[in-house]
Amino acid sequence: MAMTSETSQTIPNRVLGLYDKPFWQLLAETRALHLQRCGSCGAFRYPPGPVCHECLSPDYAWTAVSGGGSIMSWVIFHRQYLDLYPAPYNVVAVRLDEGPIIISNLTGAEPEGSWIDRRVEMVPVPIGAEILPRFALVR
Amino acid sequence: MSRTNRKAAVVGVGHTDWVGDWARVRAGENPTDINGYAAFAFIDALKDAGLKRDDIDGLICGPWNPYERMGELLKLNVRWGDNADAVLAVLSAVQAIETGMAEVVALVYGNDQRSVGTQYGGPQAMGGDAFLSYVYHAPWGLTSQGALYALMFQRFRALYGFEESDLGHVAVAQRASAQHNPNAIMQGRPISLEDYLGSRYICEPLHLFDYCLINDGGVALIIAEAERARAITDRPVYIDAVGRYDLNENATTLEPRLTEFYRPAQQKVAEQVFNRAGIGPDDVDVFQVYDSFSVHVPLALEGYGYCPVGGAGKFLRESGIGLDGKLPTNTSGGHLSETYMQGWNHQVEAVRQLRGGCGSRQVEGARYVHYSSDVAGKAMSIIYGN
Ligand SMILES: [Zn+2]
Numbered sequence: 390m391a392m393t394s395e396t397s398q399t400i401p402n403r404v405l406g407l408y409d410k411p412f413w414q415l416l417a418e419t420r421a422l423h424l425q426r427c428g429s430c431g432a433f434r435y436p437p438g439p440v441c442h443e444c445l446s447p448d449y450a451w452t453a454v455s456g457g458g459s460i461m462s463w464v465i466f467h468r469q470y471l472d473l474y475p476a477p478y479n480v481v482a483v484r485l486d487e488g489p490i491i492i493s494n495l496t497g498a499e500p501e502g503s504w505i506d507r508r509v510e511m512v513p514v515p516i517g518a519e520i521l522p523r524f525a526l527v528r
Numbered sequence: 529m530s531r532t533n534r535k536a537a538v539v540g541v542g543h544t545d546w547v548g549d550w551a552r553v554r555a556g557e558n559p560t561d562i563n564g565y566a567a568f569a570f571i572d573a574l575k576d577a578g579l580k581r582d583d584i585d586g587l588i589c590g591p592w593n594p595y596e597r598m599g600e601l602l603k604l605n606v607r608w609g610d611n612a613d614a615v616l617a618v619l620s621a622v623q624a625i626e627t628g629m630a631e632v633v634a635l636v637y638g639n640d641q642r643s644v645g646t647q648y649g650g651p652q653a654m655g656g657d658a659f660l661s662y663v664y665h666a667p668w669g670l671t672s673q674g675a676l677y678a679l680m681f682q683r684f685r686a687l688y689g690f691e692e693s694d695l696g697h698v699a700v701a702q703r704a705s706a707q708h709n710p711n712a713i714m715q716g717r718p719i720s721l722e723d724y725l726g727s728r729y730i731c732e733p734l735h736l737f738d739y740c741l742i743n744d745g746g747v748a749l750i751i752a753e754a755e756r757a758r759a760i761t762d763r764p765v766y767i768d769a770v771g772r773y774d775l776n777e778n779a780t781t782l783e784p785r786l787t788e789f790y791r792p793a794q795q796k797v798a799e800q801v802f803n804r805a806g807i808g809p810d811d812v813d814v815f816q817v818y819d820s821f822s823v824h825v826p827l828a829l830e831g832y833g834y835c836p837v838g839g840a841g842k843f844l845r846e847s848g849i850g851l852d853g854k855l856p857t858n859t860s861g862g863h864l865s866e867t868y869m870q871g872w873n874h875q876v877e878a879v880r881q882l883r884g885g886c887g888s889r890q891v892e893g894a895r896y897v898h899y900s901s902d903v904a905g906k907a908m909s910i911i912y913g914n
Contacts, residue, residue: 402666436664436780461786462683464675465732474669477732482679482786490781492665505686521667 540577565638565746586630590637614871706861794831
């Protein structure tokens, strides 16, 4: 996976609903991953949304998460669908330490053998004027 | 879902010439359009049932066929109408019949996905309006439904020691069954396990042969109230049970796929349909699994109790899902080797196996067929009996 900042590129096909926009804005401003945290029960939401799926409270605060997690699964695409992703490229499912799963890419070194349960941390990758959250192995 | 208990039966099945449609579309011709495929299948099903058009009093169209235009083309004024995918169309017909809204329902489906180039992967991937997970992860290049099953399978095989070659048995067995089916697009092109393992990856760990065909065609079914069905035909195929359970919690981030592989939903549906039909997994003679990807099969084998949790690899290797296996599965070749009619062709095969007369792919003395679909964690099943 290309590590360099791809300044002429754009992040493809983001879903940018009312509650998604702050997720990307906060990433671009702070380079840290923020999720909505329920003001009533403390659960984290991803994808962002209008109510807490645990307790149905509408209250929340955008809260920085640690960026740490572990890989649940991974795949290697052998076909190109998007300009930003020439084949082969990987996609990983990461279980964040705060609970939610986030789909992303592993950037940098790849593990030998199974990737499952490998510890990773979020890496903010500039794509054009935006930041895309990817993950790298924790050494 | 209410108990069905043989209130409705399939009295007619029809479809277009999938093999011919495939050849013509690949040669750059358009045999017809999406409503034409459905109309030709309807004509075939009417003939199969020995019914006249005026006998039809309900119409259910496939998800891609506009309901009013379809009814207009077929000149069907009806007292029940709906749009639905394969399994929900059967459920809708049963409900209409049970509530007295209709007595003889036509279910018609057409698909021109090959000739119009429907995208199942990439930025314009279909289904995003219904399932946020199909589009939400595009910024990271996760753009195909196959990749969702590849992610699922990668973790599944790591947890249970399931081998890549175990999954190969699905594609190989279904391709072998398709050799006995003149309607199968892949008749005449058998594959071996070596062919499977040597084939290219699309989204690793899934190989080319783990993916369904993409082709044009149509399917129609005619479902009638049980007493009426017995007057129409001496070989009605009864709908003994239907069931459904949906896992929606955390679905967009794939949690139900990656943690329990849809199993809790399938187990709940298994309990519903086997109780309603008064049978168990051992009584099922033929298993029909919605197989947009081969991965559906081992997941369904475990989820519905045909083998223990973690036992699908051994089942595929030793018991088998071929015509001579312990549980003949997708006996027509399914989506991988017969035709990708999005579950509709599986209903046709269920009916044909229960009528008898499937020639060299007939499962002798078949009494019960179980159809299962688990699209995006919405688990649904039908038990057919004769
Ligand atoms: Zn809450």
